[in-house]
Amino acid sequence: MAATPRGTTPVPPDVRPRLTVLSGPSGVGKSTVVAHMRKEHPEVWLSVSATTRKPRPGEKHGVHYFFVTDDEMDKLIANGELLEWAEFAGNRYGTPRAAVQERLEKGEPVLLEIDLQGARLVRESMPEAQLVFLAPPSWEELVRRLTGRGTEPPEVIERRLQAAKTELAAEPEFDTTLVNTSVEDVARELLALVGVV
Ligand SMILES: Nc1ncnc2c1ncn2[C@@H]1O[C@H](COP(=O)(O)OP(=O)(O)OP(=O)(O)O)[C@@H](O)[C@H]1O
Ligand SMILES: Nc1nc2c(ncn2[C@@H]2O[C@H](COP(=O)(O)O)[C@@H](O)[C@H]2O)c(=O)[nH]1
Numbered sequence: 001m002a003a004t005p006r007g008t009t010p011v012p013p014d015v016r017p018r019l020t021v022l023s024g025p026s027g028v029g030k031s032t033v034v035a036h037m038r039k040e041h042p043e044v045w046l047s048v049s050a051t052t053r054k055p056r057p058g059e060k061h062g063v064h065y066f067f068v069t070d071d072e073m074d075k076l077i078a079n080g081e082l083l084e085w086a087e088f089a090g091n092r093y094g095t096p097r098a099a100v101q102e103r104l105e106k107g108e109p110v111l112l113e114i115d116l117q118g119a120r121l122v123r124e125s126m127p128e129a130q131l132v133f134l135a136p137p138s139w140e141e142l143v144r145r146l147t148g149r150g151t152e153p154p155e156v157i158e159r160r161l162q163a164a165k166t167e168l169a170a171e172p173e174f175d176t177t178l179v180n181t182s183v184e185d186v187a188r189e190l191l192a193l194v195g196v197v
Contacts, residue, residue, distance in 0.1 A: 018104055018108070018110060018195075019100075019104065019109075019110045019128070019130070020109065020110070020129070020132060020190075020193060020194050020195075021111075021114060021118075021122050021131045022034065022111065022112065022113045022114075022132050022134060023113075023115060023167070023174070024133055024180075025136065025160075025164035025167045025168060026088075026089070026160035026161075026163065026164060027136075027142055027147075027149060028134050028135065028136045028142060028180055029134065029136075029183065030113050031113065032183055033134065033183055033187050033190060034113055034187075036184065036187040037187040037190055037191050040187075041191055043196055044109070044191070044196050045103055045108060045109065045110060046112075046113065047095050047099060047100055047110060048062065048063070048065060048096070048099075049065055049066070049093050049094060049095055050065065050072075050073065050076055050082070050085075050095075051065045051066070051067060051068065051091055051093045051094075052067075052073050052091045052092045053065070053067070053091035054067070055067050056151045070092075073092050076094060076096075077094070080097070081097055081098070082094035082095055082096065082097055083095040083096070083097040083100055084118045084121035084122055084125070086114075086117035088115045088117070088163065089156060089159040089160050089163060090156070094118075095112055095114060095118065095122075109194050111194055115163075116170050119174075120173070130175050131173070131175050131176075132174060132175065132176045132178060133170075133174035133176070134178055134180050134186070135168070135171060135179045135180065136179075137179060137181045142161075143161065146164075176193060
């Protein structure tokens with residue numbers, strides 16, 4: 001089955017939203033889809049988040065995340081340096097504000113890959129943002145992907161799956177849903193939504 005855009009309304013290029021938020025439950029394939037899209041279209045700018053989570057094997061500071069201590073995260077929050085931030089499954093994550101603002105001021109498209117709480121905060125502060133929900137083909141497939149990734153111990157997987165129930169229930173809050181059956185198809189759909197030409 002191909003990617004299924006639900007509720008997608010074609011938008012003329014000159015009024016396309018410049019800020020796109022991609023959310024969806026942990027393990028649905030957000031990073032995989034974004035990486036696939038950016039491999040073919042490196043011009044799509046993705047915000048690099050700050051996190052207190054420890055790096056996974058292969059993750060690089062400044063590329064996948066800015067890996068920060070709890071104290072450093074406290075300061076980023078206190079100094080208003082984050083556009084939004086949230087606690088997710090025991091760690092904190094936040095979007096550095098300055099880099100996003102810089103691109104938006106130049107009129108360039110911006111992509112955020114963040115959790116539901118962050119998406120809601122962005123919607124509050126920037127109602128013009130478009131919110132895209134990445135859904136799994138089924139609950140069983142989500143569990144298979146999250147478990148199969150092999151990056152979290154069972155208790156963390158359980159926390160993430162609990163959060164996933166809340167996130168899946170929030171799908172109607174989003175402007176568009178893409179079902180991640182095929183990475184290639186979803187990456188193409190997302191590219192069209194982000195509006196990079
Ligand atoms: N369409 C797909 N079909 C099969 N496997 C997939 C698909 N998309 C992603 N995966 C696999 O699912 C696993 C989770 O993907 P990924 O890490 O991209 O999820 P994520 O949504 O970014 O998770 P998190 O929110 O925890 O960072 C990976 O092992 C990835 O290879
Ligand atoms: N609210 C925010 N959520 C973020 C941000 N960066 C990433 N995330 C989300 O956190 C979870 C877990 O990510 P993981 O890399 O530990 O698997 C996932 O849903 C991410 O999208 C952020 O800046 N703000």
